[in-house]
Amino acid sequence: MEKDKKIKLGISIGDLNGIGSEIIIKTFEDNRMLEFCTPVIFASIKTMSFFKKHFKSAINFHGINHTDQIIHGKVNVLNVWKENVSINFGDEDVKIGSYSVKSLEAATKALKEDAIDVLVTAPIHKHNIQSDSFKFPGHTNYLAEKLGGKSLMFMVTPTLKVGLLTDHVPVKDVPNYITSELIHEKIDTVYNSLIKDFRINKPRIAVLGINPHAGDNGVIGEEDDKVLRPTLEQIKSKGKMVYGPYSADSFFGSANYKNFDAIIASYHDQGLIPFKTIAFGHGVNYTAGLNKVRTSPDHGTAFEIAGKGEADYGSFKEAVFMALQIFKNREEYEEYSKNPLKKAPKKS
Structure with missing residues (x-):
């Protein structure tokens, strides 16, 4: 451009x-x-x-x-x-x-x-x-x-990014939606977005458990051990820095989220309640993967x-600036991909 x-x-x-x-x-x-x-x-x-x-x-x-x-x-x-x-x-x-x-x-x-x-x-x-x-x-x-494209609701600020495995689905249906295929798809979407849209070259991603305490070894549900954990191990074995599942109740309160470039929550409120508690008014809802x-x-x-x-217009204004920055980041990424001898884009 x-x-x-x-x-x-x-x-x-x-x-x-x-x-x-x-x-x-x-x-x-x-x-x-x-x-x-x-x-x-x-x-x-x-x-x-x-x-x-x-x-x-x-x-x-x-x-x-x-x-x-x-x-x-x-x-x-x-x-x-x-x-x-x-x-x-x-x-x-x-x-x-x-x-x-x-x-x-x-x-x-x-x-x-x-x-x-x-x-x-x-x-x-x-x-x-x-x-x-x-x-x-x-x-x-x-x-x-x-x-x-494979869309994903990605709530973002410059320092906190939360994606969702499932978004607008009833809580009672969440486990039925979370399959190994879906986990692969959503993690790939977040991973690629962090690289192309946010210029983070080696993303670190944390994934929150489906059940309380990530199932407590099957005591509180088997989905974490039978679906989520083995899928994350598969993804990690291919070179992506993906970690979890983490118990969601203490993850944000302990500030563990600061150790990662993005967090993926299993369902809507698990991710959006802490995000909006921390960042409400200056966070942005970004549709990654399109x-x-x-x-x-x-x-x-x-x-x-x-x-x-x-009305506070702070979040809308941030959404404007975020859209502009992502557009520019994508252009830089495409230019670099065509000419890798150029200096690689730096992390934003």
């Missing part, structure tokens, strides 16, 4: 009744952000003008109808719809949810066609987006189908404070 060419950063608007519009506006009303990227919000100029007025923002939007009209140095708004939309902050509304889907679909199409370089998604409400034509539990699964870069903030729609001007 040419040095003077700004990265085109697509933004899906999320649930219009949530805090997505507020955190987007707060991030980009600082004109210095336009020195790093060219934002393209997939929504409508009418809707964004409503939000601008509501939040008494001085931000200036540039309305466009096609991606070939994107202008660098502007906060572009691509019109995905043109009708007026009735916004009721804090309400759970499936009609409003359909607009989050329209925004996401248009942004994903643009990303797939290289009309934008990266995607940052504002929070959606998982129930409000469900319909006969959209039956995905969230962004991650949808993007994996549309963009290709052939495109997608990030999002580490929080949801926050209906309880929507429209009040109280």
